[in-house]
Amino acid sequence: MPRRASKKVAGELPSSNPREGTAVHAKGTERVGHILDAAMDVLVQDGYAGLSLRGVAQRAGVSLGNLQYYFPTKQDVVRALLARYLEQALQRVHARVEGGGGEPAQRLRHAVDAVLEDQDSPQACQFFAELWALAARDAMVADALAVFYAGYRAGVVELLRQLCPDLTPARRERRAALLVAFFEGLSLFRGGGNLRAASVPGLEQELRVLLEQVLLPQPAL
Amino acid sequence: MPRRASKKVAGELPSSNPREGTAVHAKGTERVGHILDAAMDVLVQDGYAGLSLRGVAQRAGVSLGNLQYYFPTKQDVVRALLARYLEQALQRVHARVEGGGGEPAQRLRHAVDAVLEDQDSPQACQFFAELWALAARDAMVADALAVFYAGYRAGVVELLRQLCPDLTPARRERRAALLVAFFEGLSLFRGGGNLRAASVPGLEQELRVLLEQVLLPQPAL
DNA sequence: ACAGATATAGGTCATATGACCTAATTCTTC
DNA sequence: GAAGAATTAGGTCATATGACCTATATCTGT
Numbered sequence: 001m002p003r004r005a006s007k008k009v010a011g012e013l014p015s016s017n018p019r020e021g022t023a024v025h026a027k028g029t030e031r032v033g034h035i036l037d038a039a040m041d042v043l044v045q046d047g048y049a050g051l052s053l054r055g056v057a058q059r060a061g062v063s064l065g066n067l068q069y070y071f072p073t074k075q076d077v078v079r080a081l082l083a084r085y086l087e088q089a090l091q092r093v094h095a096r097v098e099g100g101g102g103e104p105a106q107r108l109r110h111a112v113d114a115v116l117e118d119q120d121s122p123q124a125c126q127f128f129a130e131l132w133a134l135a136a137r138d139a140m141v142a143d144a145l146a147v148f149y150a151g152y153r154a155g156v157v158e159l160l161r162q163l164c165p166d167l168t169p170a171r172r173e174r175r176a177a178l179l180v181a182f183f184e185g186l187s188l189f190r191g192g193g194n195l196r197a198a199s200v201p202g203l204e205q206e207l208r209v210l211l212e213q214v215l216l217p218q219p220a221l
Numbered sequence: 222m223p224r225r226a227s228k229k230v231a232g233e234l235p236s237s238n239p240r241e242g243t244a245v246h247a248k249g250t251e252r253v254g255h256i257l258d259a260a261m262d263v264l265v266q267d268g269y270a271g272l273s274l275r276g277v278a279q280r281a282g283v284s285l286g287n288l289q290y291y292f293p294t295k296q297d298v299v300r301a302l303l304a305r306y307l308e309q310a311l312q313r314v315h316a317r318v319e320g321g322g323g324e325p326a327q328r329l330r331h332a333v334d335a336v337l338e339d340q341d342s343p344q345a346c347q348f349f350a351e352l353w354a355l356a357a358r359d360a361m362v363a364d365a366l367a368v369f370y371a372g373y374r375a376g377v378v379e380l381l382r383q384l385c386p387d388l389t390p391a392r393r394e395r396r397a398a399l400l401v402a403f404f405e406g407l408s409l410f411r412g413g414g415n416l417r418a419a420s421v422p423g424l425e426q427e428l429r430v431l432l433e434q435v436l437l438p439q440p441a442l
Numbered sequence: 443a444c445a446g447a448t449a450t451a452g453g454t455c456a457t458a459t460g461a462c463c464t465a466a467t468t469c470t471t472c
Numbered sequence: 473g474a475a476g477a478a479t480t481a482g483g484t485c486a487t488a489t490g491a492c493c494t495a496t497a498t499c500t501g502t
Binding site: 044045046047048049050126129130132133134135136137142143145146148149150153170171173174175176177178180181182183184185186188189194195197198199200202203205206207210 | 265266267268269270271343347350351353354355356357358363364366367369370371374391392394395396397398399401402403404405406407409410415416418419420421423424426427428431
């Protein structure tokens with residue numbers, strides 16, 4: 001679709017060469033944040049197919065030129081959006097696992113609560129749905145997601161280590177992977193997800209019941 | 222993007238008015254099938270953003286005119302593709318649950334095997350990833366998926382009915398929903414999925430171990 | 443005040459797309 | 473062989489897009 005694919009030829013322009021959302025001043029950094037917020041909105045509402053630089057600029061209340069000053073290309077926008085979001089999400093995951101002390105079982109309950117709460121946001125659910133679809137065609141997205149899920153899984157592994165120390169590390173790793181997959185699948189059908197119409201009331205309730213059954217009798221999870 | 226949004230005004234053309242992949246002759250039906258195959262390929266490879274009528278026509282080895290003879294609009298293509306695929310998938314689900322007699326536990330194992338086998342296909346996994354993303358913006362897709370998952374869940378409910386008859390129907394329904402969500406989540410990380418790099422080896426193995434643990438001791442699943 | 447970072451508005455260009463149309467063939471079926 | 477289905481090739485048109493460019497204006501820290 002575009003005209004030139006000219007990839008930063010040797011001779012750069014004499015003037016500055018801004019890239020990748022680099023902002024020097026505070027106000028600029030703020031702008032970059034707003035632009036990414038807008039990109040997030042557009043991606044979630046209109047999907048990747050509907051994500052255009054013009055659309056993002058308009059949503060952000062910023063000129064196209066300004067947007068392209070910070071993000072010369074569409075890829076740059078997606079890249080930055082992804083990096084920002086996944087980084088924050090990862091921090092939240094770890095904050096959950098480490099914070100909120102107490103006995104392991106209680107911590108697991110808290111962690112589950114936190115995940116479910118996150119999934120109440122249609123934004124987050126839809127964002128991930130887009131990323132899953134995108135990952136197949138964009139190695140950068142796939143890599144970023146791989147990093148994110150590795151961190152996510154590591155958090156769950158840590159929880160499992162306290163809950164059932166008798167499991168070998170490898171098996172903990174696998175069980176954590178199963179749990180992460182389970183929660184991601186859940187996000188499809190839960191409150192914020194786009195398929196909540198395909199769901200069933202009382203899902204979360206049942207999940208918690210199941211959780212208690214597994215936690216109380218024997219540490220076999 | 223398009224020019225006219227003219228929605229079938231009252232006065233139709235005097236000549237025939239083909240729509241929705243309607244084919245009268247056998248060869249035509251075959252063509253429609255090939256076109257939908259091609260659409261599937263393109264959707265999986267290039268995503269919805271890359272799904273163009275011209276692209277599908279080329280992939281199918283068919284002229285654009287011919288494609289539009291069967292499917293006047295892009296929506297028609299997606300609609301038909303969805304209908305065909307989900308219908309077949311649903312039939313397979315039910316075939317699994319009913320077929321392959323034996324004791325309930327054995328049937329569950331078979332069903333799990335079948336689901337995992339399906340997920341080995343990158344095609345299927347990616348197709349669903351696209352649909353999940355699409356569902357938020359296309360009510361038709363959301364509805365079709367809702368029907369599909371309702372059928373899927375019904376199959377699982379039937380299995381649960383035999384495995385643990387002591388559960389109330391409502392709880393069976395909820396547990397089935399949890400299981401379906403789990404399997405869908407699994408598809409993200411498994412062999413065919415686009416995030417297999419974010420996964421862990423031995424996932425399926427662990428899943429089966431967990432399954433046996435749940436099946437053997439007590440019927441508490 | 444000065445340099446450089448931010449920001450705006452506007453334009454260009456090649457390419458792509460969906461929807462629409464038509465005239466001319468080739469198959470199928472009866 | 474005639475009617476109608478199926479198919480092709482080609483064209484038109486409005487709209488959109490990404491990338492690229494520039495001149496000008498404003499803001500910021502020193």
